[in-house]
Amino acid sequence: MKKIGVLVSGRGSNLQAIIDAIKRGYIKDAEIAIVVSDVKDAYALTRAREARIKAVHVDPGSYRTKDSYEEEILRLLQKEGVDLVLLAGYMRIVGKRLLDAYHNKILNIHPALLPSFPGLHAQEQAFNYGVKVTGCTVHFVDEGIDTGPIILQRSVPVLEDDTPETLADRILKEEHKIYPEAVKLFIEDRLTIDGRRVRIR
Structure with a gap:
């Protein structure tokens, strides 16, 4: 079973498409382990919670550098054993910390x-x-x-x-x-x- 982490910033309609595809069996042997948003009130977090998926807000403003912000996201992803990272309306450029940790594993x-x-x-x-x-x-x-x-x-x-x-x-x-x-x-x-x-x- 491969685990997916999804990074979001907005309404999360593509997140919902992935949730639905897993639920109906189109995507097999995979589950969404965590959804992380940089926006506190992103509707994507609501979609995740309604699907009983762990949903976390990480505020970039609480971190002094982009690296330290991404370090926290990486910690959350690795804690859940994430194999694949999906960007679904994520409005930030992914930095070196995440790219190195998930080389060719971010879509x-x-x-x-x-x-x-x-x-x-x-x-x-x-x-x-x-x-x-x-x-x-x-x-x-x-x-x-x-x-x-x-x-x-x-x-x-x-x-x-x-x-x-x-x-x-x-x-x-x-x-x-x-x-x-x-x-x-x-x-x-x-x-x-x-x-x-x-x-x-």
Whole structure:
């Protein structure tokens, strides 16, 4: 049984997608051991508690440095025996302390087809640029911003009557499909990183 830790900052809809995928048996031999948020009132913590998952708020403002803040997160993850870390709307750049401890064991979901439109407000970036197709990406996390090796992508057309909000809603629906799929592949040891490429067995 592999244990998953999830880092969150917001409403946690992707967290819910993972919870549901485990509950219905799509993701087997895995459980979410802990959910950690840097935001005290993040709704993701409520989702975790409702699913009887340990939910913890770690206030970055209580720590003098980023390293000491991440040291506490690492302590919590390791205490629960976490094998895989998921970022689900976590609005902080993961630092060296966590990256070293969980090398190639941290996944993120991004609402654009990377390497296009990295960083914040990716849906709005894509909309304003005028692309005809955008989407979402699950990738391994490295020291850059949305630069790690790509695991899965799903395309979403930009419709003529779209707004940034309607586009974001349609992208989110695809996120809820491919994030559980990527987690399933990781749990089943079907992912191999070969340079920039992630090979799926």
